[in-house]
Amino acid sequence: MGSQSRFPAKLIIGLAVAIALDTAVQLLWKTAVSGLPATATLWGTVLAALHQPLFIVVVALLLSQMVNWLKVLDHADLSFAQPITALSYISVTLLSVLLLGEKIGGLQILGIGFMLVGVWFISRTDHVTRPDEPDSP
Amino acid sequence: MTETTIGVLLALLCTVIEGFAQTFFKKSALAPARARLWIGLGIALHVVEVLLYTVALQFLDVSTAYPIGSLSFVAVTVLSQVLLHENVNRTRWIGVVLIIIGAALVVAQA
Numbered sequence: 178m179g180s181q182s183r184f185p186a187k188l189i190i191g192l193a194v195a196i197a198l199d200t201a202v203q204l205l206w207k208t209a210v211s212g213l214p215a216t217a218t219l220w221g222t223v224l225a226a227l228h229q230p231l232f233i234v235v236v237a238l239l240l241s242q243m244v245n246w247l248k249v250l251d252h253a254d255l256s257f258a259q260p261i262t263a264l265s266y267i268s269v270t271l272l273s274v275l276l277l278g279e280k281i282g283g284l285q286i287l288g289i290g291f292m293l294v295g296v297w298f299i300s301r302t303d304h305v306t307r308p309d310e311p312d313s314p
Numbered sequence: 315m316t317e318t319t320i321g322v323l324l325a326l327l328c329t330v331i332e333g334f335a336q337t338f339f340k341k342s343a344l345a346p347a348r349a350r351l352w353i354g355l356g357i358a359l360h361v362v363e364v365l366l367y368t369v370a371l372q373f374l375d376v377s378t379a380y381p382i383g384s385l386s387f388v389a390v391t392v393l394s395q396v397l398l399h400e401n402v403n404r405t406r407w408i409g410v411v412l413i414i415i416g417a418a419l420v421v422a423q424a
Contacts, residue, residue: 203380210371222369239364247339247353255340256394256402260387263413266380266420288419295412298405306401 184253184304191249192261198242199265200272206235253304260299263292321373325382328367333389335359337397344398384417 209231213222226232249258267289273279335356342352370379387410395402 206368207371207376210368213372222372223365226368236364239360243339243357243360247342250340250343254394254400255336255398256391256400256406259336259390260406260410260413263384263387263417266384266417270420284419288416291412291416291419293416295409295414295416298409298412302403302406302409303401306399 188249188252188258188304191245191252192258194245195242195249195258195262196265196268198238198245199262200268202235202238202242203265203269204272205231205238209235254306257299257302257304261296264296267292317373318378321370321379322382324366324370325374325379326385328363328370329383329386329389331359331363331366332383332386333393335363336386336390337393340394340398381418384414387413 209226209229212229212231213225270281270285270289274281338352338356338359342349342356345352367379391402391407391410394400
């Protein structure tokens, strides 16, 4: 818990909100796209999407995500904050199990472990680059 | 060119676009005087990315598109170091690599 005290509360809350919004967007986006008719053109896809209410929800969530994300970037390096949002991969997987009744396999559990360790490594680094810091270790 | 190839190429292009969009958003925080310009550019790139990713999802299963998307962590990290001069040390890179491996494993059985 000592490591968390290094980070501003606003940063921790912002990252948590970003992960929650990422999760919602991923689940709803695929659902929205699944409802589109098959079409060979980009324009046809765009027109069909504009008539899909769920797609409007996705766009609204993306806008909310952007506003929150700009606040996060006020408090942290991009190369620090962005990889941490990978935790949404875990939340998407867990929600798929809980809400959709999908089964989780050994590889997925291993993958979650890798990601948690990866995020832990990143959390060990300074969340902001100071002007006098070198570019390499 | 098969539909799958088109989908993979579009998804890869999205990871590069995401890298530049994120860099522009961070630029807005670093240079408040030109924040609107950077945010506008970032939004424009995101709009393009949304359109391309939507098309990619029509050609690809989400289990394929999702791990490709994790490569945006590489694009963002490289661009953060090169364009924003952030201190991307070895520890941060190890974290990024572990996350990408993890993301691939998480969706491997999707």
